[in-house]
Every structure is written in structure tokens, then in C-alpha cells.
Amino acid sequence: MEYFNDHRRLYLTALALFVTLTLLVVIIPAISNQTNNGLLPGYELPSDEVVAGKALYIANGCVACHTQQVRDVAMDEVWAERPGMAADYAGNHRQDFWRNTATLMGTERTGPDLTTIGTRQPSRDWHLLHLYQPRAVVKESIMPAHPWLFEEKESLDLKDVEVTVPDEFKAHKNMKVVAKREALQLIAYLQSLKQIKIYNPSAVAKFLYKDEAKQGKEAGAAKNPGAKGQALYAQHCQSCHQSNGEGLKGAFPPLKGSPIVNDDNPELQITIIMRGYDAKPEYGVMPAVGTNANLNAEQISAIVNHERSSWGNKGRAIPPAEVQKIMDMIKNGK
Structure with missing residues (x-):
């Protein structure tokens, strides 16, 4: 009982256990993971537009409905040629000092997995239309439209990127829909999502439980x-x-x-x-x-x-x- 009556000893013991568990469960495994997994051959550093697009992906809540992880079970084979591995995420870094949103693996698939969306759907025009009004390209889609990433104009400027929108999905049929820079950055990030090909078959995990x-x-x-x-x-x-x-x-x-x-x-x-x-x-x-x-x-x-x-x-x-x-x-x- 004397131990429990001494609050200093009790709190110091709790702190020691917390620090020990943090070392064993978080820090040591993370160091081991960084030591044993490096960038895959063929990895390309993200451009400034891609980095900005990733921040917009987070800010617009896309991570809530889309995963970026291909598990080694057969039901995930539709998303990529191989299951994901730790090295796939080795090039990700903190968004800034305060926010660690490096790996956007997600938790549920309300929408499709995006690990290889840059390969599966490379068309910028498709992504622009899908972002402006998802049901224009996928009638059954429950994804919300993102009209705040676009603007309407009567005429185009030289650098404007027009979105080819069917008239039935336009708010004003005589106006032209133009993508804001934020829309282009978000799509640049989506187009960058590709799975690097592994040429050593023995290094690639198999899809299980077919x-x-x-x-x-x-x-x-x-x-x-x-x-x-x-x-x-x-x-x-x-x-x-x-x-x-x-x-x-x-x-x-x-x-x-x-x-x-x-x-x-x-x-x-x-x-x-x-x-x-x-x-x-x-x-x-x-x-x-x-x-x-x-x-x-x-x-x-x-x-x-x-x-x-x-x-x-x-x-x-x-x-x-x-x-x-x-x-x-x-x-x-x-």
C-alpha cells in the first residue's frame, strides 16, 4: 500500500512504462523499417504541384473514402498487379513539422482504392469532369461534387484549362467551366499515384485466398x-x-x-x-x-x-x- 500512497513513485513508474512501450512498439520498429526499406528503383520525387495536390487531397477529406493500400488477399487484386510493400511508402515524408500525414493508407473503401489510379485512369480530362460532377461519368457514384475547385467564365483566357462538361451537368449552359489551380494540383497528385514495377519475382508477395x-x-x-x-x-x-x-x-x-x-x-x-x-x-x-x-x-x-x-x-x-x-x-x- 505504501507504493500506491507515494504519488511520485506511482507517476514515475507509469512514465517509465509509457516510455518503454513507446520504444518497443513505435520507435524501434520505425527505425528498423527505415533501415530495411529504401526507395524502390524507378521512384520519382514528387513535384511541387503534386505535393500541393496531396495537401488538397487531405483538406477535401478524400482520405475518408479512398484507401491507398493493396493487401495480399485476392479481393484486392483488382487494384494493382501486386500487393503493397513497406518500400512503396519509403518516399513519403511529413507534411510539415506539426502534421504527420505522410502515408494516406485510409481505412475504408467507400470509393475505389487509389494506389494505381494514375495508371488505371491517366486522363486529366476524365479526372476534371469526375471532380466537377462524378455522376457525369459514373451514374451510380455517391462521391460529392467539388464545384469550389472550378469557376465559370464567358470566355477563356490563354492559360485557362477548360473542362469538357456535358450541358446537362452545367449550372449555366452558356458558360465555360474552368479548372482552378487547386483542381489541377489535386489531379496532378492523383495522376502521380502509380505502383512501381518489381522485376524480381521472388520479391513480390502473392495474392492469397483466391x-x-x-x-x-x-x-x-x-x-x-x-x-x-x-x-x-x-x-x-x-x-x-x-x-x-x-x-x-x-x-x-x-x-x-x-x-x-x-x-x-x-x-x-x-x-x-x-x-x-x-x-x-x-x-x-x-x-x-x-x-x-x-x-x-x-x-x-x-x-x-x-x-x-x-x-x-x-x-x-x-x-x-x-x-x-x-x-x-x-x-x-x-
């Missing part, structure tokens, strides 16, 4: 070119061109009835997929989807054949060998 029934379906899809093309289209193209192939008027062009898609010569269609497209001012700039996602000839063939045989299109089927020849021509600059 569903055998799902694996059977995937195997069936691999044998069915139509199903494979539909899945690849949904993954790489659908967010802009929509599931019905009609695109978004005033934002993204339709593939339904497109003369490019129905042309017997697929060279232009495949070139657009591999190099991107910026030919019409009324539409957003299409990124080089095929190159960014490192798609091979078989995958490109599946996508173009899905587009050529869907929504009433009547284009001829393009075999992988023909796609490969065109890809080689593109690579050689012809």
Missing part, C-alpha cells in the same frame, strides 16, 4: 475472346466511352457507329489506343491507354474486337498477329 469458383470463371473468360474483350474494355475504356459505347456528349466521343471502329483497316484505331488522341477540340484528350497499361497484342485484339462487334458495329475481327504488326510499326515510328 476463390476457386472465381478462378474457374476467369479461366473460362480467357478461353472466350468476347468475354475477355468485354472485361478489358470495362477496365480500360468504359469510364470514358461508357458501357453502351455512346460516350458522353461534349466530353468523350462515341464508339457506337464510329467510322474508325468499323473501318476494315484497324491501323488508326490501334494507333489511337497506343498513342492517344487529341484531334477534336470538343472532346477531352485521350491518353495512350495501351502504352500506359502495357497491353500486349492479344489484349489489344480483344478490346478492338469487342468494340467492333458491340452496339451494332460491324467491323471485321482483327487477329493478334495483325495487331502486333501495327504495334511494331507504331513502335518504330512509321
Whole structure:
């Protein structure tokens, strides 16, 4: 009882336990983690715009609904090619002296994981429209719109970045929607979120607990070119061109009835997929989807054949060998 009656001894004991536990649970593991994990080869230092965009990501509460962590369970395989590792976060630093918001791993997925959003969706025009009005590109989205990151103008200045917004989503149809610098910074941060490729297979963890029934379906899809093309289209193209192939008027062009898609010569269609497209001012700039996602000839063939045989299109089927020849021509600059 004498021990508990001496408040000095009691408080000093509690302090000693606190310091010891802090060392064992926090400080020593952190030092060990920093010692054993460095920057991955290929890591790029963030630009000032990306750093500012990260601060806006935090300030606008994006971290509450989006994670940036790919676990080693099979259900996370949709977000990236491999599970995350400690070295993925080695380049993150404190926001400032008072705030330690370096790693934005998140806690729930009300929205999709963003670990590789810069690879999955590299289009700045798509991100601008999605930020201005999410339901313009994803009808089922519950994400709030961010109109305070944009302004309306009657005419554009030289440096203005106009957002291609369908009239039905504009507050005033005769006005032009312009992205503020904050919107561009936030999108620069999102575009920077990419997973560095690991070339040593033994260093990459495997996705665990795969569903055998799902694996059977995937195997069936691999044998069915139509199903494979539909899945690849949904993954790489659908967010802009929509599931019905009609695109978004005033934002993204339709593939339904497109003369490019129905042309017997697929060279232009495949070139657009591999190099991107910026030919019409009324539409957003299409990124080089095929190159960014490192798609091979078989995958490109599946996508173009899905587009050529869907929504009433009547284009001829393009075999992988023909796609490969065109890809080689593109690579050689012809």
C-alpha cells in the first residue's frame, strides 16, 4: 500500500512504462523499417504541384473514402498487379513539422482504392469532369461534387484549362467551366499515384485466398475472346466511352457507329489506343491507354474486337498477329 500512497513513485513508474512501450512498439520498429526499406528503383520525387495536390487531397477529406493500400488477399487484386510493400511508402515524408500525414493508407473503401489510379485512369480530362460532377461519368457514384475547385467564365483566357462538361451537368449552359489551380494540383497528385514495377519475382508477395469458383470463371473468360474483350474494355475504356459505347456528349466521343471502329483497316484505331488522341477540340484528350497499361497484342485484339462487334458495329475481327504488326510499326515510328 505504501507504493500506491507515494504519488511520485506511482507517476514515475507509469512514465517509465509509457516510455518503454513507446520504444518497443513505435520507435524501434520505425527505425528498423527505415533501415530495411529504401526507395524502390524507378521512384520519382514528387513535384511541387503534386505535393500541393496531396495537401488538397487531405483538406477535401478524400482520405475518408479512398484507401491507398493493396493487401495480399485476392479481393484486392483488382487494384494493382501486386500487393503493397513497406518500400512503396519509403518516399513519403511529413507534411510539415506539426502534421504527420505522410502515408494516406485510409481505412475504408467507400470509393475505389487509389494506389494505381494514375495508371488505371491517366486522363486529366476524365479526372476534371469526375471532380466537377462524378455522376457525369459514373451514374451510380455517391462521391460529392467539388464545384469550389472550378469557376465559370464567358470566355477563356490563354492559360485557362477548360473542362469538357456535358450541358446537362452545367449550372449555366452558356458558360465555360474552368479548372482552378487547386483542381489541377489535386489531379496532378492523383495522376502521380502509380505502383512501381518489381522485376524480381521472388520479391513480390502473392495474392492469397483466391476463390476457386472465381478462378474457374476467369479461366473460362480467357478461353472466350468476347468475354475477355468485354472485361478489358470495362477496365480500360468504359469510364470514358461508357458501357453502351455512346460516350458522353461534349466530353468523350462515341464508339457506337464510329467510322474508325468499323473501318476494315484497324491501323488508326490501334494507333489511337497506343498513342492517344487529341484531334477534336470538343472532346477531352485521350491518353495512350495501351502504352500506359502495357497491353500486349492479344489484349489489344480483344478490346478492338469487342468494340467492333458491340452496339451494332460491324467491323471485321482483327487477329493478334495483325495487331502486333501495327504495334511494331507504331513502335518504330512509321
